[in-house]
Amino acid sequence: MGIDLKMIRKINIFRKAFAFTTPALIILALLTSNSIAGNIDNQIREISYLLMCPVCQGQTVAESNSELATQMRAIIKQKLEKGESKQEIIAYFVNRYGETILGAPPPKGANWLIWILPALALLFGGAGIAIFLHKSKSEKDKRKTKAIFNEPQVQAESKYLEKLDEELKEFES
Amino acid sequence: MKILSIVTKLSVLLAILLLLSLLGYAIFGNRVFLKSSPIVGQQASDFTLELFNGEKIKLSDIKGKAVLLNFWASWCIPCKDEAPALEAAWKKYKDKPVVFIGLNVWDDKDSALLYLKEFGGEYENGMDPKGEIAVEYGVGGVPETFFIDTSGKIVDKYIGPLTEVIIDYFLGKALSQDHGITKDGN
Numbered sequence: 001m002g003i004d005l006k007m008i009r010k011i012n013i014f015r016k017a018f019a020f021t022t023p024a025l026i027i028l029a030l031l032t033s034n035s036i037a038g039n040i041d042n043q044i045r046e047i048s049y050l051l052m053c054p055v056c057q058g059q060t061v062a063e064s065n066s067e068l069a070t071q072m073r074a075i076i077k078q079k080l081e082k083g084e085s086k087q088e089i090i091a092y093f094v095n096r097y098g099e100t101i102l103g104a105p106p107p108k109g110a111n112w113l114i115w116i117l118p119a120l121a122l123l124f125g126g127a128g129i130a131i132f133l134h135k136s137k138s139e140k141d142k143r144k145t146k147a148i149f150n151e152p153q154v155q156a157e158s159k160y161l162e163k164l165d166e167e168l169k170e171f172e173s
Numbered sequence: 174m175k176i177l178s179i180v181t182k183l184s185v186l187l188a189i190l191l192l193l194s195l196l197g198y199a200i201f202g203n204r205v206f207l208k209s210s211p212i213v214g215q216q217a218s219d220f221t222l223e224l225f226n227g228e229k230i231k232l233s234d235i236k237g238k239a240v241l242l243n244f245w246a247s248w249c250i251p252c253k254d255e256a257p258a259l260e261a262a263w264k265k266y267k268d269k270p271v272v273f274i275g276l277n278v279w280d281d282k283d284s285a286l287l288y289l290k291e292f293g294g295e296y297e298n299g300m301d302p303k304g305e306i307a308v309e310y311g312v313g314g315v316p317e318t319f320f321i322d323t324s325g326k327i328v329d330k331y332i333g334p335l336t337e338v339i340i341d342y343f344l345g346k347a348l349s350q351d352h353g354i355t356k357d358g359n
Contacts, residue, residue, distance in 0.1 A: 054313030054314070055313060055314055067279040067304065068279065068304060068307070068308075068313075071303060071304030071305070071307070071308060072304075072308060074303065075304075075305065075308055093308075094211075095211055095212070096210075096211065096212055096308065096309065096310065096311030097211070097311045097313060098210070098211045098311075113194070113195065114195065117191050117192070117194060117195040118195065120188075120191050121188045121191040121192045121195070122188075124184045124185075124187045124188040124191065125184070125185065125188035127184045128181050128182075128184030128185040128188060131180060131181040131184065132181050132185075135178065135181065
């Protein structure tokens with residue numbers, strides 16, 4: 001009888017534990033699968049944004065609704081599920097469509113010009129504008145100063161001051 | 174101040190020259206689209222195509238023959254333009270070691286079948302519903318045609334509607350490598 005009660009207690013404890021842990025495990029499994037799916041979706045999106053749609057004007061594979069872009073996204077997903085890396089998948093498309101499929105030209109060879117020239121243009125253009133503005137300000141300040149000293153009131157005060165100086169000298173002598 | 178003026182002018186001039194260089198490179202620079210395709214010269218990727226008649230054709234089963242692989246769609250107007258040339262060429266090369274394969278892409282089956290009924294295409298034609306073969310071959314529009322030689326190597330890719338002269342030229346190239354056959358198919 002005692003043994004039966006112990007067994008029953010053990011079974012009840014086990015049942016309670018099972019009742020609590022099973023839903024927790026299910027929720028954990030769902031969350032994990034969602035995050036894995038979410039992770040793949042993010043990867044698909046990331047890679048799709050790096051590739052230009054071959055049949056569209058200036059749209060990436062991520063942005064385009066064309067049938068080809070949709071098929072390319074499906075292929076990206078297949079390859080990710082097979083375990084291929086981002087670089088391998090991008091190389092796959094480049095090997096078939098050429099480097100023009102890339103959203104940004106790779107920084108190699110003459111392509112460096114595309115990366116450097118805008119920055120240099122901005123630098124020199126900005127320097128030119130800064131120098132021009134500085135020069136304009138200096139000219140403006142000069143004209144302002146000149147204008148102040150040419151005003152009749154200032155001229156009158158100067159004459160008065162000159163006369164005051166003369167009289168002070170006479171007084172001192 | 175004179176120096177500043179010269180420096181300003183030079184900076185602005187340099188900025189303009191740099192931007193023009195960039196524009197020039199964008200227009201005239203070495204871009205891949207000037208070449209036909211990066212897969213030309215490589216072995217053609219194998220595929221299995223389900224034909225409209227229900228049979229299947231596998232590229233690697235076609236041994237010792239040149240292949241003309243033509244991607245098309247029923248809504249494609251240049252495809253309709255080239256259809257007579259393809260049909261005529263297929264008849265001309267029927268007794269030669271050449272296989273014509275038409276691959277329908279980005280289309281629906283009914284429209285494709287109507288197109289075939291109207292525009293011929295008695296050679297093998299099938300559908301690529303998932304676009305996997307199209308992407309494998311780097312197809313970016315229709316019509317696009319690949320010429321594969323008898324060893325399975327892609328010898329050329331032609332973008333746009335074909336004519337009989339163009340077909341003769343590229344099939345001649347594809348055939349001439351192993352069989353010593355002249356460009357007109359003899």
